[in-house]
Amino acid sequence: MATPKIQISGLAKTFGANRVLDGVDLAVEAGESMTIIGQSGSGKSVTLKCILGLVRPDAGSIRIDGEEIVGLGERDLARVRAKFGMLFQGSALFDSLPVWRNVTFALTQGRARDTARMRAIAQENLERVGLGPEVLNLRPSELSGGMQKRVALARAIAPRPEIIFFDEPTTGLDPIRADVINDLIMSLVDDLGITALTITHDMASARKIAHRVAMLYQGKIIWHGPRDRLYDSGNPYVDQFVQGNAEGPIR
Ligand SMILES: Nc1ncnc2c1ncn2[C@@H]1O[C@H](COP(=O)(O)OP(=O)(O)OP(=O)(O)O)[C@@H](O)[C@H]1O
Numbered sequence: 001m002a003t004p005k006i007q008i009s010g011l012a013k014t015f016g017a018n019r020v021l022d023g024v025d026l027a028v029e030a031g032e033s034m035t036i037i038g039q040s041g042s043g044k045s046v047t048l049k050c051i052l053g054l055v056r057p058d059a060g061s062i063r064i065d066g067e068e069i070v071g072l073g074e075r076d077l078a079r080v081r082a083k084f085g086m087l088f089q090g091s092a093l094f095d096s097l098p099v100w101r102n103v104t105f106a107l108t109q110g111r112a113r114d115t116a117r118m119r120a121i122a123q124e125n126l127e128r129v130g131l132g133p134e135v136l137n138l139r140p141s142e143l144s145g146g147m148q149k150r151v152a153l154a155r156a157i158a159p160r161p162e163i164i165f166f167d168e169p170t171t172g173l174d175p176i177r178a179d180v181i182n183d184l185i186m187s188l189v190d191d192l193g194i195t196a197l198t199i200t201h202d203m204a205s206a207r208k209i210a211h212r213v214a215m216l217y218q219g220k221i222i223w224h225g226p227r228d229r230l231y232d233s234g235n236p237y238v239d240q241f242v243q244g245n246a247e248g249p250i251r
Pocket of ligand 1: 015018020040041044045
């Protein structure tokens, strides 16, 4: 079998007395879109931060293309991170920069250079997310929340990452705009062959963008399966979560 793009084994992290991750095991195959669901505070963001190298796990292994990244030095980590793209919650665009410079930020490291080429790259990536050249010179604050999300998506894909991480990609959008973003995420994964790992508690989004879904509960992945099984998992914890029931094994 092919080496998974991301392989997490036995990942553990405790903050004080709070054991947030207690042996997370998860594999994401190349070209796959995986979504991690779970309650607020279940450790979705901590898992993501461990992969990005922003939080150091207490134990466990994270392999990217088979390469162990836990314990890597800064230089090697930077080399692995060059494979990553990230769409942050709230878009995190730079308001002082026009849209085209936001989109090409990772390519220029914020420095002004090769303006004509960078504008062309920005335009091409904006087109992929359904935005025209009229937004190139606008500031992010002049755009609606949904358009900002698209610009952030264009920025995330501009360096053609191998793996893209989505942190609550539909938060703050109305259901229609959220669905537009879900469609875009799917088309980017399909067209560009990018591996995607998303954390969300938006079930509509999980159902749409995930090939497979994994549920994090009490520090472990308690269930994973194809999205078609999400509402038919046979797991009482997953059932309660996806149906949003107050009654059930999750308290
Ligand atoms: N740097 C930190 N120091 C101490 N505790 C932390 C730190 N980061 C996260 N935690 C704790 O870890 C737990 C899991 O947090 P995390 O942000 O991963 O949850 P989440 O599943 O992403 O939740 P949400 O869906 O609300 O974003 C929480 O109890 C949080 O308080």
